[in-house]
Amino acid sequence: GKYEQGVLQVSKEYPRPKDGADFVYGTAGFRMKADKLPSVAMTVGILAGLRSRKLHGQTIGVMITASHNPAEDNGVKIVDPQGEMLEQEWEKYATYIANAKDQQEAQNAYMWMVKEVRIDQKKPANVIFARDTRPSGEELVRALKSGLDATGVTSVDYGILTTPQLHYLVKATNTKDTSHPYGEVSEEGYYNKMASAFKTAIEGIKPNGSVTVDCANGVGAPKLKELLKHLPSSSESGLDIRVVNDNVSNAEVLNKDCGADFVKTQQRAPAGFDGKPYERWASFDGDADRIVYYFTTEGSIFRLLDGDRIATLAANFLGELVQKSGLADKITIAVVQTAYANGSSTRYIEQTLKLRCECTSTGVKHLHHVAARSDIGVYFEANGHGTVLFSPQTLKRIHNHQPESPAQLEALTTLRALTDLINQTVGDAISDFLLVETILAHKEYTVREWLATYTDMPNKLGKQRVANRADFVTVPDSAERRLEKPAGLQERIDEIVAKYKDGRCFVRASGTEDVVRIYGEASEVFDCENMVREVGGEIERRFG
Numbered sequence: 432g433k434y435e436q437g438v439l440q441v442s443k444e445y446p447r448p449k450d451g452a453d454f455v456y457g458t459a460g461f462r463m464k465a466d467k468l469p470s471v472a473m474t475v476g477i478l479a480g481l482r483s484r485k486l487h488g489q490t491i492g493v494m495i496t497a498s499h500n501p502a503e504d505n506g507v508k509i510v511d512p513q514g515e516m517l518e519q520e521w522e523k524y525a526t527y528i529a530n531a532k533d534q535q536e537a538q539n540a541y542m543w544m545v546k547e548v549r550i551d552q553k554k555p556a557n558v559i560f561a562r563d564t565r566p567s568g569e570e571l572v573r574a575l576k577s578g579l580d581a582t583g584v585t586s587v588d589y590g591i592l593t594t595p596q597l598h599y600l601v602k603a604t605n606t607k608d609t610s611h612p613y614g615e616v617s618e619e620g621y622y623n624k625m626a627s628a629f630k631t632a633i634e635g636i637k638p639n640g641s642v643t644v645d646c647a648n649g650v651g652a653p654k655l656k657e658l659l660k661h662l663p664s665s666s667e668s669g670l671d672i673r674v675v676n677d678n679v680s681n682a683e684v685l686n687k688d689c690g691a692d693f694v695k696t697q698q699r700a701p702a703g704f705d706g707k708p709y710e711r712w713a714s715f716d717g718d719a720d721r722i723v724y725y726f727t728t729e730g731s732i733f734r735l736l737d738g739d740r741i742a743t744l745a746a747n748f749l750g751e752l753v754q755k756s757g758l759a760d761k762i763t764i765a766v767v768q769t770a771y772a773n774g775s776s777t778r779y780i781e782q783t784l785k786l787r788c789e790c791t792s793t794g795v796k797h798l799h800h801v802a803a804r805s806d807i808g809v810y811f812e813a814n815g816h817g818t819v820l821f822s823p824q825t826l827k828r829i830h831n832h833q834p835e836s837p838a839q840l841e842a843l844t845t846l847r848a849l850t851d852l853i854n855q856t857v858g859d860a861i862s863d864f865l866l867v868e869t870i871l872a873h874k875e876y877t878v879r880e881w882l883a884t885y886t887d888m889p890n891k892l893g894k895q896r897v898a899n900r901a902d903f904v905t906v907p908d909s910a911e912r913r914l915e916k917p918a919g920l921q922e923r924i925d926e927i928v929a930k931y932k933d934g935r936c937f938v939r940a941s942g943t944e945d946v947v948r949i950y951g952e953a954s955e956v957f958d959c960e961n962m963v964r965e966v967g968g969e970i971e972r973r974f975g
């Protein structure tokens with residue numbers, strides 16, 4: 432058929448690099464040095480088209496970004512129809528087709544897929560795509576487009592967007608003719624939805640002071656500025672939002688000494704920080720799907736308010752709203768974390784907020800999946816990636832509930848606004864930012880009160896190179912907190928941990944770096960350091 436011919440042609444145009452190591456579709460899609468990616472982007476176009484055909488022409492998204500990675504990297508990932516990540520089964524197919532050695536293999540891979548997945552090539556195929564501000568994105572868009580065109584896919588190029596904006600558009604497109612459209616199908620529609628929900632959420636409330644947002648010199652900068660045009664001015668609302676690290680014309684500075692990943696991993700303020708003590712700052716990452724907050728105290732001590740803090744703040748506030756709306760006996764809230772969440776945050780959720788807390792493996796797809804099982808599921812990774820999910824039934828309850836007093840109505844109105852304000856598809860720095868600002872305004876919290884809700888356990892995240900990190904296998908269903916292999920190592924870790932007051936420590940192979948990670952917590956900073964060093968030393972001696 433003509434698409435098979437198309438695949439043959441386009442694979443000649445975009446040959447797989449000869450020296451190339453194997454491409455693997457991982458949690459972040461394909462991600463590497465941008466110059467290795469054109470052939471991969473082309474095959475992603477082919478695959479996204481197949482996925483859409485398989486799903487009867489529902490719109491699939493493709494995002495070109497490498498998030499917080501350096502400017503010379505790039506990546507390609509696929510978004511499923513409801514704005515979720517690509518179904519796991521299809522990650523294998525994406526890997527398979529991307530690794531075809533030559534045009535004949537590419538064509539064979541395509542034909543094999545059509546048969547294997549039983550794709551009716553007469554079905555329509557629709558794909559929308561966007562990219563972040565990386566210069567290499569332009570060429571990758573051309574490669575992607577040629578894969579789409581070669582296989583007869585109808586596509587829309589949305590230009591430069593944040594990752595969550597593309598997820599929004601995918602969901603909006605696929606729900607536009609249903610009884611519950613997610614929002615207008617345009618970038619403007621995204622701002623309209625956010626701005627109107629935010630205005631309702633802070634109705635009658637005076638937000639406090641000012642906040643500065645470091646946008647990592649990435650796509651979040653122009654998009655946040657665009658959103659600001661839709662929000663009430665600072666004199667009207669009382670909230671002054673300042674955007675810094677907004678230089679997207681010089682690719683070199685993207686994520687350079689700034690952005691959410693830098694701030695979280697370095698535990699310090701970004702380049703260009705000029706905050707006075709207790710001034711509220713936030714950082715987005717390079718594609719604006721993560722956010723962390725922070726401030727300094729007198730004496731320039733840096734204090735981070737990370738994903739755990741956002742999760743606890745959101746869970747607390749949502750719990751209060753549900754209660755005040757008179758919905759407490761109908762709606763339950765759960766918080767989903769990974770083992771990297773600070774132990775104090777877990778205790779605060781369970782003991783102070785009295786909410787259910789679940790722990791899953793690292794990676795947002797795991798958290799998202801578990802959160803989706805709750806009425807309201809709050810999930811965040813400590814690194815600032817997360818969101819809040821409302822089940823369809825919960826949305827219906829919130830929508831249909833009849834308030835019995837003005838106070839109930841007030842809480843209900845805010846709760847309803849939050850269901851629109853919070854991006855239901857994926858962690859979204861812009862949406863999470865407005866959520867946090869809403870909550871701080873309602874609770875009249877400055878960063879001081881927010882930080883004071885609980886005290887973090889001293890903690891340390893170390894890493895150790897080993898001969899083969901695949902030898903480190905965690906116990907199934909342990910949420911990666913215990914090791915099954917190498918034999919005997921977990922017992923040894925347990926012995927070390929037992930020496931330290933309130934010690935907790937676990938080891939797992941990183942999915943993104945060639946190391947094993949060692950995370951530890953203990954009552955005393957000194958103990959924590961020693962414990963993690965001791966465990967690291969043990970691993971180095973035996974497996975380094």
Ligand code: NG1
Pocket residue numbers: 458459771793794795812814940941942943944948
């Ligand atoms: P790995 O490298 O598997 O630990 C890291 C982060 C995750 C997540 C993924 C991206 C830590 C400890 N781990 O995973 O939170 O962001 O990258 O998929 O920060």
Ligand code: ZN
Pocket residue numbers: 498499716717718719720721
């Ligand atoms: Zn990101």
